[in-house]
Amino acid sequence: MRIVLVGPPGAGKGTQAVRLAEKLRIPHISTGDLFRANISRQTELGKLAKSYMDAGNLVPDEVTIGMAKDRMEQPDAEGGFLLDGFPRNVSQAEALDRLLQEESMQLDAVLDLEVPEDEVVKRIAGRRICRNDSSHVFHVTYSPPKQEGVCDVCGGELYQRDDDSEDTVRKRLEVYHSQTEPIIDYYKAQGLVVTISSLGPVEEITQRALGALKRED
Numbered sequence: 001m002r003i004v005l006v007g008p009p010g011a012g013k014g015t016q017a018v019r020l021a022e023k024l025r026i027p028h029i030s031t032g033d034l035f036r037a038n039i040s041r042q043t044e045l046g047k048l049a050k051s052y053m054d055a056g057n058l059v060p061d062e063v064t065i066g067m068a069k070d071r072m073e074q075p076d077a078e079g080g081f082l083l084d085g086f087p088r089n090v091s092q093a094e095a096l097d098r099l100l101q102e103e104s105m106q107l108d109a110v111l112d113l114e115v116p117e118d119e120v121v122k123r124i125a126g127r128r129i130c131r132n133d134s135s136h137v138f139h140v141t142y143s144p145p146k147q148e149g150v151c152d153v154c155g156g157e158l159y160q161r162d163d164d165s166e167d168t169v170r171k172r173l174e175v176y177h178s179q180t181e182p183i184i185d186y187y188k189a190q191g192l193v194v195t196i197s198s199l200g201p202v203e204e205i206t207q208r209a210l211g212a213l214k215r216e217d
């Protein structure tokens, strides 16, 4: 399956993507995680991306589309993938369509996670992620690690993302509404959008998503 996950910052895209990718046996491709891995390795791409991310802005398309394309062309993505955080504006969606067309492939669904803005703020304020791998995600209240400050998956140190400050979150939400939300209409026109509520226990949302994608666990 080829799936795009869309939703505001803090909607639970990363949390659900890890679980759905495992159940559907497809790789989870997160452009945010790819950028963060570059930042921690201090690559040129990481240095460039950090300045945009810390301000809550999108990293320029020229950089992002190339990086996403390289990742989608890896052998593990041949049979399908779950895209998280890409595409993030209409020109990225058009670029993805062109890439898929070149390979005679198409998307199966765009899963839209809906969550009210006050919940987003609470989720982001309590989020802690792992220094070793930013797809290891916790929440101080909603999904606390067994040991405070330590990743359950790999033992790495947990920290708060630099772009999770109140001002930057406000900017990220603004960017979501102005630049990312329009891709929902773009994909509605292709009949691909399934919308689910991202409120409730994590496992329930996973089941809701699988049901919407017409896949039983």
Ligand code: AP5
Binding pocket: 007, 008, 009, 010, 011, 012, 013, 014, 015, 016, 031, 032, 033, 035, 052, 053, 054, 056, 057, 058, 059, 060, 064, 084, 085, 086, 087, 088, 092, 123, 124, 126, 127, 128, 137, 138, 139, 140, 142, 143, 163, 172, 198, 199, 200, 201, 202, 205
């Ligand atoms: P990215 O990393 O993609 O961030 P985002 O879209 O803002 O989304 P988040 O990671 O904040 O939230 P999420 O929906 O994954 O929620 P999570 O599962 O962590 O992008 C960061 C930046 O990179 C962008 O601002 C941009 O600069 C750049 N970038 C990335 N892609 C780009 C692109 N394509 N083009 C240009 N720039 C790009 O959950 C949040 C918290 O809630 C966690 O603590 C979690 O434990 C908790 N939680 C999850 N589910 C539940 C639940 N059901 N109940 C209670 N708590 C829950």
Ligand code: ZN
Binding pocket: 130, 131, 132, 133, 136, 151, 152, 153, 154, 155, 156
């Ligand atoms: Zn970890």
